[in-house]
Amino acid sequence: MKKLFIWFVFCAVCECFPYPANLECYASNNCTLPKCRCMGIDIPGGYTRIETPQMVVITFDDATNWENWDYYRYLFPPDGSRVNPNGCPIAMTLFVSNNYTDYCMVKKLHARGMEIADHSYTHRIPRLWWANATKEELAYEILTQRQTLATRAGIPISDISGWRSPYLQPGEDKVFEILSENNFTFDATISHPLPLDSYSQVIWPFTLDYRFNTVCHIDPCPAKTYPGFWLLPVVIVMDYREEKYCVYIDSCENPPTNIEESFHLLWKNFLRNYRTNRAPFHVNLHSSWFKQDFNLKAMDKFIKQLLTMDDVYITTVTKSLEWIKHPTPLSQLKDFDPWKCNYKSNQEDDVICEMTTDPKKLRFRLLPTSKESVLSFVFCVTVVTLTIKYYKKICWLAISGFNTENWELGEMDDKEA
Numbered sequence: 416m417k418k419l420f421i422w423f424v425f426c427a428v429c430e431c432f433p434y435p436a437n438l439e440c441y442a443s444n445n446c447t448l449p450k451c452r453c454m455g456i457d458i459p460g461g462y463t464r465i466e467t468p469q470m471v472v473i474t475f476d477d478a479t480n481w482e483n484w485d486y487y488r489y490l491f492p493p494d495g496s497r498v499n500p501n502g503c504p505i506a507m508t509l510f511v512s513n514n515y516t517d518y519c520m521v522k523k524l525h526a527r528g529m530e531i532a533d534h535s536y537t538h539r540i541p542r543l544w545w546a547n548a549t550k551e552e553l554a555y556e557i558l559t560q561r562q563t564l565a566t567r568a569g570i571p572i573s574d575i576s577g578w579r580s581p582y583l584q585p586g587e588d589k590v591f592e593i594l595s596e597n598n599f600t601f602d603a604t605i606s607h608p609l610p611l612d613s614y615s616q617v618i619w620p621f622t623l624d625y626r627f628n629t630v631c632h633i634d635p636c637p638a639k640t641y642p643g644f645w646l647l648p649v650v651i652v653m654d655y656r657e658e659k660y661c662v663y664i665d666s667c668e669n670p671p672t673n674i675e676e677s678f679h680l681l682w683k684n685f686l687r688n689y690r691t692n693r694a695p696f697h698v699n700l701h702s703s704w705f706k707q708d709f710n711l712k713a714m715d716k717f718i719k720q721l722l723t724m725d726d727v728y729i730t731t732v733t734k735s736l737e738w739i740k741h742p743t744p745l746s747q748l749k750d751f752d753p754w755k756c757n758y759k760s761n762q763e764d765d766v767i768c769e770m771t772t773d774p775k776k777l778r779f780r781l782l783p784t785s786k787e788s789v790l791s792f793v794f795c796v797t798v799v800t801l802t803i804k805y806y807k808k809i810c811w812l813a814i815s816g817f818n819t820e821n822w823e824l825g826e827m828d829d830k831e832a
């Protein structure tokens with residue numbers, strides 16, 4: 416008994432319980448594809464750089480609506496004219512939150528191969544709410560939005576398999592428990608430091624079969640293990656001057672001021688992956704970046720440049736994970752089943768639904784998310800409340816033509832009532 420007690424104390428101190436979280440991950444031994452991948456910079460399948468496709472995964476966060484609809488159609492034309500080397504149209508992943516979203520647009524984008532992922536129901540502020548919320552509160556955010564996407568945009572639940580927390584704020588293990596319990600397959604929230612220099616190799620996505628043991632850039636990161644669940648590190652990029660780090664392409668402290676600088680920002684960061692270990696290059700941003708027209712033109716130029724390269728594929732998160740699970744050399748990619756497409760030009764026209772062209776119709780559908788809209792929301796609620804409370808006085812004012820005597824009379828009546 417005494418020995419058992421000593422062993423228990425020893426294990427508690429040394430964390431040596433027979434639990435996968437405490438084992439080392441060895442790719443050749445206890446973690447093999449397609450179900451498991453250790454965290455690392457090695458190319459899946461042991462291929463050389465030249466044999467490996469450079470996957471470029473462009474992701475946009477937040478609402479899909481009239482503000483970004485034209486941008487998305489410009490960069491990813493619905494006629495399918497921009498294609499990868501296998502002949503299939505290029506695609507992107509949208510992390511969609513509910514507020515202000517036009518679900519008809521989401522439905523159309525999904526119909527032509529764009530991936531739709533979950534970015535919460537309310538996208539509420541403050542940022543730290545997402546770190547401190549209870550599991551029940553987080554489950555509401557994650558599952559309500561997935562159900563809303565399924566119901567309102569007609570997307571099969573099984574197609575909505577990814578999650579990104581608002582503000583890239585991790586929620587410790589609570590979020591990962593909810594995701595893995597509800598058949599999500601990946602998280603794209605946790606940011607990862609930039610490699611030391613432009614010649615350093617970049618981390619590839621990995622599964623959480625073993626404890627997350629890299630740098631936790633924003634606390635709190637998960638501590639438990641989630642077998643088969645994929646983590647896409649949001650690798651930090653370098654601004655166009657190569658001076659400061661940015662989590663999102665559109666969050667650099669040194670923002671570009673013209674098309675050349677904007678293109679340079681994309682191209683230099685792309686080259687780090689392309690010239691080293693060809694880890695998927697994630698371009699994470701918000702569509703508001705295109706309000707500066709030169710940024711839209713730079714992204715267009717970037718995509719056009721990639722389309723000239725026969726070893727680059729612009730694809731979705733889930734399709735990039737399919738390649739990692741089933742590594743296939745470039746020479747055989749035209750027959751790679753998960754990347755095959757069944758696409759006809761202007762496929763989204765087959766989706767019959769009504770898009771909202773009047774922005775006002777989408778306003779205040781739910782709780783507001785930005786500071787400005789919070790103020791507007793509070794103002795409107797106050798006006799409505801006061802109107803309800805003082806409607807008699809307001810009516811008196813209107814009837815009496817703002818006669819002060821009648822106003823006092825009205826006030827008396829009010830008191831008597």
Ligand SMILES: [Zn+2]
Nearest residue numbers: 476477581582
């Ligand atoms: Zn967001």
